[in-house]
Ligand SMILES: Nc1ncnc2c1ncn2[C@@H]1O[C@H](COP(=O)(O)OP(=O)(O)OP(=O)(O)O)[C@@H](O)[C@H]1O
């Protein structure tokens with residue numbers, strides 16, 4: 024435990040693999056999380072998030088690979104010997120102990136003096152605003168209160184790394200937003216590393232310094248929320264994080280700065296070569312719906328912008344924006360959001376328009392045209 | 399276990415009133431059916447007993463039998479033996495049964511299915527068979543029959559019941575609680591005593607009570623392995639041939655009341671522990 028005197032851990036996973044029988048739950052994951060970072064694991068249900076967390080907490084042993092906390096290999100260390108605490112997906116509060124004793128549990132195991140246990144527990148109950156509930160049993164609390172007890176019970180031990188397994192999953196939207204804010208505030212205040220698991224992309228984007236998108240036991244991409252959103256590395260990431268339009272095309276020219284792509288409907292578009300991390304000829308060009316600018320009649324786009332033709336369809340008015348479903352010349356459905364600032368009335372269905380966008384807002388993912396189109 | 403708030407007790411769904419009445423009538427009928435013989439025994443323990451035998455006719459209220467409750471030394475001794483064997487064998491049974499129940503409920507291990515079958519067989523086997531085979535075993539081992547062999551025999555048939563009762567409680571336990579305890583720095587040993595044991599304690603106590611009751615009224619198996627030693631049921635059974643003294647009813651009433659009190663105490667305790 025004395026590998027480092029820093030009050031927080033950095034985490035390193037090296038080729039970690041976990042199988043349950045023949046089923047590979049976590050497939051060869053490598054990942055580095057910096058000390059003090061708010062890092063999220065994001066992915067759909069069953070993709071191996073909890074299993075990954077369990078291995079870091081010590082509840083599951085990897086079949087192969089190494090787990091390093093603060094530089095120390097802990098792969099074979101039992102959970103009670105790791106400076107890590109967990110907020111469990113189901114909270115796992117002790118039903119026979121009152122809230123005070125639940126929170127004090129970890130301190131008692133450390134054999135701290137009575138007075139210190141009292142002080143630290145009360146301090147922590149105060150932080151999560153549960154002082155008045157100290158004598159209640161977990162069964163007498165609401166979901167949000169139980170969630171805060173689980174958080175307090177973990178934080179009171181001053182871990183170097185806090186693991187949170189979908190801690191907000193059971194809360195309603197309002198409480199959820201409030202707790203997201205609370206969690207961020209607490210993390211800022213105490214400065215330890217948070218590893219946060221969620222399947223809610225909005226939550227992950229709002230809270231994380233960096234995040235990893237997982238799918239079927241593998242990591243698809245790691246980056247800041249902006250990086251992952253603006254430049255998704257795979258089709259899965261593009262569609263899991265928000266809406267996106269993906270249009271197949273072929274690379275026609277490529278130099279150090281600019282790559283040109285001929286889309287399926289014949290339009291030529293450009294994007295920065297740095298955005299194209301794949302080298303095959305077949306790609307899918309991606310544009311987020313809010314990046315499009317709708318151009319009608321004789322209007323001209325900004326110079327250098329990409330442009331395709333489309334026919335507008337039904338629209339939905341959402342206050343801040345109009346959301347259109349449009350059809351490209353090749354019959355592909357496109358989703359377009361227009362800020363509610365320019366146009367007075369929405370475009371009539373059937374209007375032919377041009378959609379323009381900044382090449383810098385273009386991303387590209389690999390496309391295998393021999394496979395069935397996933398759209 | 400981790401039920402959410404209990405604040406507004408909304409009347410969400412109420413099953414049909416007729417069904418509810420019928421069920422509660424049925425329940426009370428069953429209780430009456432079960433309690434009637436015991437009630438008769440308790441009432442007749444206050445009956446006047448001419449020449450030291452219980453009469454089957456009401457001859458008048460008296461406390462005489464209670465004043466001389468322990469007058470028959472053999473009977474009192476037999477009851478003492480029974481209480482000793484029952485309390486002791488129930489205790490040993492839950493001590494042996496708890497780890498077995500934990501293992502069976504939580505782990506997969508070699509021989510698990512076999513253990514399951516043995517436990518089931520132990521419960522299902524007719525008492526005559528168990529008694530006879532235990533006697534054969536003791537004779538082979540050349541063990542003198544007496545209190546010790548009764549004790550061993552009672553543990554042998556009680557363990558299976560203890561395992562079944564405790565196992566039900568263990569199965570209802572969230573495994574995440576073990577993880578949480580380990581996460582908070584508890585070694586498996588400490589986690590067992592601070593989390594698992596308090597939570598399965600009502601099951602352990604329930605198992606102890608069941609074993610106690612099974613032991614205190616066992617006649618058949620005890621007959622095989624008792625030798626010259628008498629337990630309460632053995633004495634009573636022997637006495638019915640020559641006429642039952644009223645003390646049998648009195649002591650049986652004591653045993654019954656003791657059992658009821660223990661069961662009530664257990665229920666109150668587990669309700670308090672889980673006050674939710
Ligand atoms: N003990 C186990 N035995 C067998 N399979 C398991 C076990 N634990 C998990 N799995 C499987 O491994 C996969 C990953 O599970 P995991 O719990 O890590 O998913 P998750 O990403 O946390 O999902 P969720 O968002 O639903 O919590 C799932 O397909 C699951 O069925």
Ligand SMILES: [Mg+2]
Nearest residue numbers: 072073112188
């Ligand atoms: Mg999970």
